[in-house]
Amino acid sequence: MNFEKLWVIASDVYRKTVKSPSFLIGVFMPFIVVLVGFLIGAIMDKGQETTTIGIYSKQPVLAKALAKQKLPALRLKQVDSVKDAQKQLQAEKLDNYLVVTKKDGELLSTVYGEKVPDDATMANLQQALNSLQTSLKAGEYKLTSDQVFELMRPAKLEGKELSFTDDGKVKTSNDSSGVKFALSYAACIFTFFLVLTYASLIAQEIAGEKGMRIMEVILSSTNAKTHFYGKLLGVILAALTQLVATGFLLGVSVFIMRDNSSLNEMLADINFTGIEPSFIILLLLFILAGSLFYAVLAALCGSLVSRAEDAPKAIMPVTYLMMAGYMLGLIVATNDPSNFVVTICSYIPFFSMILMPIVLANGAGLMGASISLVILVLSTLVLAAFSARMYRVNVLVYNQKGIWASLRQSLTMLRKDV
């Protein structure tokens, strides 16, 4: 292996890949999706009209106190009489009006209008009335504001994860399965698109070089092994760049939006403390090793056909395998992570990079995941070594009878050591 030439090939593949439209789309896709979602949300918010509700009570103090409350998408306005309210309703200045009476220290209220307000508005009104009633009662019982606060405080409920260490001790940790699940789910989708993009890129490139006889020139400059590993290195570097670029953009966008209240609320809801670094590292390793595994397969398939146009057909088996893993992961593993088939497949190299992160997020041990990772890495190495040998022969076979015929011919030639 000539490392200088390996690097020439890798950097050439890297340059071409990073400049290709599919790479840029890959990097920006997650953000485009989020942005579109954000825009749709904003449009829907804008479209929502504020409901104006008139408040009437025989005791104007009550109506006044209620009208002071600020509620989302709701404007409360004190009115002087039911008649006045009806007149305004007719003039479409009000959507509804609310009549509040106090009987035996309890608030009895009725909403009138051409249409009864929607559930969200009713719930908001209910809440406003509840807090008004509470403060009225508190006044009656002469409670201090601290006492009211104490009374109102909800009971606590939280989930804890139990795990057993090897010496039989019980360890508890905060529940983080939701976040872990979301992360493994994201990793699964990311790997899927990464593989689809790079598999077709690498197969196309190799088939094209073969078809245009560029391959013969390259192989007269250096050996097939150097070329094969150079291509893989270039693709892996591009995949790493995409991973880093996506991570970087994610960081930048969180930084820019750090004052955005809804984002902060969302982040506050997420329990990051329960996520062990080992989980993240395993996730990244699965993404990388998985992409490499499929890149090797795609390169092998690409070298079996003679024209760039045939490359998509050649990587069809690769795509189907990937698709099978993806379906198994998103449909079966999501609903039933301890499913027998899922457990078996999470150790099989073709599927483990998709399934293991999901199984892991659902509480499987690190031990199993590590074994699965080792299996994946070892089979990638074996596959790469085998493919590099096949590659030398494949790139000189111009068989028009399809990839299986080419594969058979290559294997025969390999045995005879052409």
Add this chain to the structure above:
Amino acid sequence: MLVVEHLAKNFGTLKAVQDLSFEIKDGEILGLVGQNGSGKTTTFRMLLGLMQPTAGKVLWDGEKIGEKQKDLIGYLPEERGLYPKETIEQQVMYFGKLRGKKTCEIKEKLDYWMEHLQVKGNKNDKIKSLSKGNQQKVQLITTLIHEPKLVILDEPFSGLDPVNAQIMQDAIIALRKQGACVIFSSHNMANVEQICDRLVMIKNGRQVLAGKVQDIKDSFGKIKVFLESPLTKAEVQAVLGVADVKEHRQRLEITLSDPAVGRKLFELATKDGYIPTFSQETLTLEEIFKLKAGEKDEL
């Protein structure tokens, strides 16, 4: 110096190349001729180290061609191919670096070659925007940019117009001056005759002719006679030792089975004195090629 000894290649039962031997000294041009499917490309692939020979060996300066020798090779494949989306410079740079050259060395040489081969276009033009002729020139640049010592050209003249064919021919002759070993295959015997020092002809994988161009021509003897005389076609045909007669207007094209018959023919033709034409010549390479290939229609 390239030495090929008893080279053979079998694909299963098919004997693609059998017992091929020749050598090319530094500063020599060898033409490899043969019909389609005669084994030329297989021979080139073995010279390039893309295929392992079944038997025999290829030696460059006494050593087997391995990784070390690959930087010395320049190869132009028969089917032309470049990356269409790359610029001329990116393309030449990539192939140059693969032959172990540095960026700055290649840049310098590229300017020279662009001008020398009269490539119309800018270094930053994409390959797909170039005409076919210019693409072929760029490919020749990628073949020669690293100043190879062993240059292998598979059908370099195919598809070139007469002007570009002349540029190609000049480039090959320039390589000889630089002391490179050049081997090329061609269907065009005129090119071979003009620039080759040596010739190897293969048929169905077997070497049927090998040697210096003039020696090969001489070995067939002067068996061609062009004759303009009172003799008729039938009269000439009746002469013992005449193999074939073709009539072109008044001129007869006569093939002899023995050069000595020429004298007899001359005496017969000039028995009444003056005749406009009697010319006894060697066969052209094309005629030798046709003769050896045995199939006149496929050329």
